[in-house]
Amino acid sequence: MIPFDLFYYRPDTVDEALQAYGDLVRQHRHPAFYAGGTEILTRSRVQDVHIDAVIDLKAIPSLRIHRDDGQTLQLGAALRLTEVADLNLWPLLTATADRIADYTARRQITLGGNLLSVLPYREAVLPFLLMDSAKVELATQHGLQTRRFADVWDTALNLNPGEFLVSLRVDSQEARNLTFRSHKMTRLDWIDYPLVTIALAQPASGRVRAAFSGWNSYPFHSSTVDQILSDVSRSPQARAADAVSNMPMPAVSDIHGSAEYRQFVTQYTLSDMLTELEES
Amino acid sequence: MRSLTGPQAMTLTINGDARQVVVYPGETLLYTLRGDALGLTGAKPGCENGDCGACTVLIEQMPVKSCMVLTVEVEGSDITTVEGLQHAPIQQAFIDHGAFQCGYCTSGFLMVGHALSQQPDHDQGRLVEWLRSNICRCTSYQEITDAVRAVCSEIES
Ligand SMILES: Cc1cc2nc3c(=O)[nH]c(=O)nc-3n(C[C@H](O)[C@H](O)[C@H](O)COP(=O)(O)OP(=O)(O)OC[C@H]3O[C@@H](n4cnc5c(N)ncnc54)[C@H](O)[C@@H]3O)c2cc1C
Numbered sequence A: 001m002i003p004f005d006l007f008y009y010r011p012d013t014v015d016e017a018l019q020a021y022g023d024l025v026r027q028h029r030h031p032a033f034y035a036g037g038t039e040i041l042t043r044s045r046v047q048d049v050h051i052d053a054v055i056d057l058k059a060i061p062s063l064r065i066h067r068d069d070g071q072t073l074q075l076g077a078a079l080r081l082t083e084v085a086d087l088n089l090w091p092l093l094t095a096t097a098d099r100i101a102d103y104t105a106r107r108q109i110t111l112g113g114n115l116l117s118v119l120p121y122r123e124a125v126l127p128f129l130l131m132d133s134a135k136v137e138l139a140t141q142h143g144l145q146t147r148r149f150a151d152v153w154d155t156a157l158n159l160n161p162g163e164f165l166v167s168l169r170v171d172s173q174e175a176r177n178l179t180f181r182s183h184k185m186t187r188l189d190w191i192d193y194p195l196v197t198i199a200l201a202q203p204a205s206g207r208v209r210a211a212f213s214g215w216n217s218y219p220f221h222s223s224t225v226d227q228i229l230s231d232v233s234r235s236p237q238a239r240a241a242d243a244v245s246n247m248p249m250p251a252v253s254d255i256h257g258s259a260e261y262r263q264f265v266t267q268y269t270l271s272d273m274l275t276e277l278e279e280s
Numbered sequence B: 001m002r003s004l005t006g007p008q009a010m011t012l013t014i015n016g017d018a019r020q021v022v023v024y025p026g027e028t029l030l031y032t033l034r035g036d037a038l039g040l041t042g043a044k045p046g047c048e049n050g051d052c053g054a055c056t057v058l059i060e061q062m063p064v065k066s067c068m069v070l071t072v073e074v075e076g077s078d079i080t081t082v083e084g085l086q087h088a089p090i091q092q093a094f095i096d097h098g099a100f101q102c103g104y105c106t107s108g109f110l111m112v113g114h115a116l117s118q119q120p121d122h123d124q125g126r127l128v129e130w131l132r133s134n135i136c137r138c139t140s141y142q143e144i145t146d147a148v149r150a151v152c153s154e155i156e157s
């Protein structure tokens, strides 16, 4: 159970949130930024995390922003996944986010919460890994900072303690002009963590790009895999087989499936997706 | 900025009534509802992990898993629990279709089915998507789906 004597703060501005975090640390508390709360509450219940103060970000307007001015598409970190899908400003993100968890849970899980989850899956990351133009807006002790997504991401979004994600941005032309496919493969049930989730995207003139979740302990994109998948002189089946052999890290074996089964599922799913992408 | 520490006296609007409660900021809504002060035990603790949906209630007429929300987050919102469904068509439909066995999941499914039936759009795709949020260990899925579909079709006609 989350401690009853939890400190709960609900700031109205970015500055108040930063200030609250700093004050709580000075009081030797263990604060966490809180969005949908689904991970914080479930992990606290099993004492997988020690948090005694939460700073609920959902009342800060800039974390709830959603706009597309024709040049930049901006989505606030505290938008719920169902809101992201209902707005449908970026169909690739809609398709990927709409397969996370179940409908009722998606009404609570936020975009930022999924991106900053400690779980390996973080499926909403995949579309951002495919976009050169993706940027994050961060609240830091030095004010708001906008950085390239790729510069902040290695195996996770690397934020310093006390920093939080305000919004995400992508070039709206780039987002709109993509042909894409997004497929989630689970072991048995429709609602489950992925054996593998694959997002494929192709700009009007350009290489196929692919990002994966579930294959290993973090979502990733690999330019070697992109290069293999983009070689249209070879059949989709041959490219998919080659891609699976050239992943940057081995597939995991876990309760969802063995490494061999993951490879098999990834290979035939990739092959089908390439065929669909190229026929569309 | 709202800042809460220690026990808080607050008013929750539950099933149309204003109810005075004292809650700690770390309490989940499920815990508050089922506690002695409110005694609304219709929302069931199942997994308390967001997976099963037995704890589902409605916040502003939409389903929420009450094990995954803090009570302090829903102060000022309209909360509906299964106790607030008074002769709702979904209840009769569950009886007509025999849509339960042990009944542990039933209040959660009733809340999802009721909320869906109140939506302007409840086509088959949406119905399947919403009902996938809940788990029935006794696997009454077909009967539950039939009951919810019957209420939605009745409203449409
Ligand atoms: C029933 C269920 C099913 C799930 N299924 C899937 C699935 O299929 N695929 C998948 O990818 N995930 C799945 N998840 C995991 C879920 O997406 C993550 O746990 C996610 O973190 C929840 O988002 P939240 O907004 O509730 O996060 P919270 O619990 O509020 O926060 C989670 C973490 O992110 C941090 N955080 C949140 N917002 C910010 C921010 N703006 N800036 C900085 N840090 C922040 C918090 O401090 C915390 O460490 C599932 C979760 C549940 C409960």
Ligand code: FES
Pocket (backbone or CB within 6 Å): B044, B045, B046, B047, B048, B049, B050, B051, B052, B053, B054, B055, B056, B065, B066, B067, B068
């Ligand atoms: S008890 Fe809340 S989802 Fe299972």
Ligand code: FES
Pocket (backbone or CB within 6 Å): B099, B100, B101, B102, B103, B104, B105, B106, B135, B136, B137, B138, B139, B140
């Ligand atoms: S009727 Fe027993 S769990 Fe659904």
